[in-house]
Amino acid sequence: xxxxxxxxxxxxxxxxxxxxxxxxxxxxxxxxxxxxxxxxxxxxxxxxxxxxxxxxxxxxxxxxxxxxxxxxxxxxxxxxxxxxxxxxxxxxxxxxxxxxxxxxxxxxxxxxxxxxxxxxxxxxxxxxxxxxxxxxxxxxxxxxxxxxxxxxxx
Numbered sequence: 027x028x029x030x031x032x033x034x035x036x037x038x039x040x041x042x043x044x045x046x047x048x049x050x051x052x053x054x055x056x057x058x059x060x061x062x063x064x065x066x067x068x069x070x071x072x073x074x075x076x077x078x079x080x081x082x083x084x085x086x087x088x089x090x091x092x093x094x095x096x097x098x099x100x101x102x103x104x105x106x107x108x109x110x111x112x113x114x115x116x117x118x119x120x121x122x123x124x125x126x127x128x129x130x131x132x133x134x135x136x137x138x139x140x141x142x143x144x145x146x147x148x149x150x151x152x153x154x155x156x157x158x159x160x161x162x163x164x165x166x167x168x169x170x171x172x173x174x175x176x177x178x179x180x
Contacts, residue, residue, distance in 0.1 A: 028082040033092050034075040038064050041076040044095065051091055053084045108165040115155035
């Protein structure tokens with residue numbers, strides 16, 4: 027059987043979420059390189075991540091589902107869509123590390139000199155519309171209220 031990769035993820039959790047979504051639609055997905063990346067996460071980029079694959083005959087349907095999932099906005103815990111504070115767009119991509127300014131530069135120098143992993147990496151969202159990097163605590167949700175990490179919208 028010919029298998030086609032429809033999505034690639036760095037983390038197994040994300041790959042499993044898509045796999046389960048595809049299965050609920052009646053498709054027959056499999057995960058490639060899941061166990062290797064789970065045992066040694068540093069190999070993720072070398073292997074090209076965890077691949078979600080489907081039989082070639084199911085490719086078009088699977089790609090439509092992947093696109094539909096990608097178009098969903100990121101939300102707060104209360105299901106309020108998050109938007110970019112700069113342009114108001116809902117097209118946000120999570121997972122970016124924000125090491126900017128003097129603090130970021132010093133952290134990189136210390137990591138290089140001591141050969142250690144980062145102490146703290148603030149995660150950010152990148153807006154696909156304006157290319158702005160924003161930490162989650164600075165994103166807007168609902169009625170343009172700025173939401174903190176665990177803040178409740180008003």
